[in-house]
Amino acid sequence: MAAAESATALRADAARNRERIVAAATEVFAERGLEASTAEIAARAGVGEATLFRRFPTKDDLITAIIAVQFEQSAELASSCLEEEDPWRGVERFLSGMAERAADDHGMSGAAKERCMASPALADARGRVLDLTSQLVRRAQKAGVMREDVAGQDLMFLMAAVASLGELPFPGLRADLWKRYLGIVLDGLRPDGASKLRPGAPSRKLIEFPEVE
Amino acid sequence: MAAAESATALRADAARNRERIVAAATEVFAERGLEASTAEIAARAGVGEATLFRRFPTKDDLITAIIAVQFEQSAELASSCLEEEDPWRGVERFLSGMAERAADDHGMSGAAKERCMASPALADARGRVLDLTSQLVRRAQKAGVMREDVAGQDLMFLMAAVASLGELPFPGLRADLWKRYLGIVLDGLRPDGASKLRPGAPSRKLIEFPEVE
Numbered sequence: 001m002a003a004a005e006s007a008t009a010l011r012a013d014a015a016r017n018r019e020r021i022v023a024a025a026t027e028v029f030a031e032r033g034l035e036a037s038t039a040e041i042a043a044r045a046g047v048g049e050a051t052l053f054r055r056f057p058t059k060d061d062l063i064t065a066i067i068a069v070q071f072e073q074s075a076e077l078a079s080s081c082l083e084e085e086d087p088w089r090g091v092e093r094f095l096s097g098m099a100e101r102a103a104d105d106h107g108m109s110g111a112a113k114e115r116c117m118a119s120p121a122l123a124d125a126r127g128r129v130l131d132l133t134s135q136l137v138r139r140a141q142k143a144g145v146m147r148e149d150v151a152g153q154d155l156m157f158l159m160a161a162v163a164s165l166g167e168l169p170f171p172g173l174r175a176d177l178w179k180r181y182l183g184i185v186l187d188g189l190r191p192d193g194a195s196k197l198r199p200g201a202p203s204r205k206l207i208e209f210p211e212v213e
Numbered sequence: 214m215a216a217a218e219s220a221t222a223l224r225a226d227a228a229r230n231r232e233r234i235v236a237a238a239t240e241v242f243a244e245r246g247l248e249a250s251t252a253e254i255a256a257r258a259g260v261g262e263a264t265l266f267r268r269f270p271t272k273d274d275l276i277t278a279i280i281a282v283q284f285e286q287s288a289e290l291a292s293s294c295l296e297e298e299d300p301w302r303g304v305e306r307f308l309s310g311m312a313e314r315a316a317d318d319h320g321m322s323g324a325a326k327e328r329c330m331a332s333p334a335l336a337d338a339r340g341r342v343l344d345l346t347s348q349l350v351r352r353a354q355k356a357g358v359m360r361e362d363v364a365g366q367d368l369m370f371l372m373a374a375v376a377s378l379g380e381l382p383f384p385g386l387r388a389d390l391w392k393r394y395l396g397i398v399l400d401g402l403r404p405d406g407a408s409k410l411r412p413g414a415p416s417r418k419l420i421e422f423p424e425v426e
Binding site for chain 2: 181
């Protein structure tokens with residue numbers, strides 16, 4: 001009984017450490033970019049580097065854990081947007097919330113993040129976000145407020161395109177300029193005057209399982 | 214007379230060398246990214262590394278020269294689009310031509326390119342492209358086929374956003390998927406059903422002289 005209790009305590013302790021490391025890495029990467037040292041992350045988390053390496057043998061493991069948390073947050077945002085009474089307002093709030101987080105997240109941009117985003121370990125998480133996004137799209141289409149020829153996948157890519165504008169090499173631009181371009185994209189998603197989109201929407205499979213070519 | 218002739222011949226030779234180096238660097242960077250070695254570029258151009266360094270003391274000088282050529286091509290494209298009879302077709306062809314080149318240009322993406330794009334040496338070139346883009350926008354607005362609240366600067370950023378979709382971490386996506394999203398952006402630029410864009414358009418100054426903060 002005492003042994004079981006202490007095993008439980010150990011597990012809780014390990015989970016807390018893991019959470020602390022992921023939170024610290026999120027902050028440190030945002031501030032210094034993905035080149036930041038694991039020593040700095042361990043110090044910020046208040047754990048030893050050995051503990052960090054035991055939980056996350058490579059930096060990619062750490063980045064993947066951060067993206068997993070972001071996917072969870074995206075799924076929560078999408079769920080809450082599905083509860084908006086106005087289906088268009090739901091789409092709007094989802095895209096703007098996603099683009100806002102991505103724009104705040106510059107420090108983490110780079111090849112390593114892109115590699116980890118497409119990781120097989122995150123297939124379920126990608127699928128969950130896509131499911132909810134597709135529900136947002138279908139709900140707006142049923143209500144007649146969104147063009148019929150777009151899919152949930154399209155929203156993910158459009159959001160990425162808008163967020164990429166936070167990385168332009170013009171330092172004087174206001175940080176929320178992306179909102180302007182999100183406005184144009186949202187107008188382009190309305191049903192009236194829609195042109196015929198070519199090529200067709202990318203398949204869900206390519207986003208859930210990009211590693212399988 | 215003979216001395217003047219040989220000086221002219223020398224200048225012509227130097228200009229040819231410079232052009233060959235810029236063309237070779239464009240190819241090599243596109244294939245291998247901006248990390249490619251100057252040795253490889255010199256070999257491709259058929260000149261010695263000493264000649265390359267005399268013309269372009271730093272890699273940034275070389276990248277800036279490539280971007281200058283791209284800005285010239287953009288200005289030529291904009292001029293030819295201004296001659297389209299249909300003003301909307303002019304906008305469409307300009308955005309699609311710019312996004313196509315940017316999407317073919319992945320190898321050259323990175324911090325060094327962004328730094329060089331904003332270089333003071335390219336202020337005139339940026340201004341020329343912006344002038345022509347603004348003419349395309351005003352012509353379409355006068356014809357009543359484009360929303361009134363956008364400026365030439367907006368087209369540059371929207372094009373960059375669409376082109377950024379060529380760098381998504383999903384290897385199975387078709388290379389021309391950006392055309393789909395350009396279609397949505399173009400629909401969003403139409404006058405009907407336009408929402409009120411916030412924030413306002415970025416100033417021209419920020420793009421022409423980003424180095425002055």
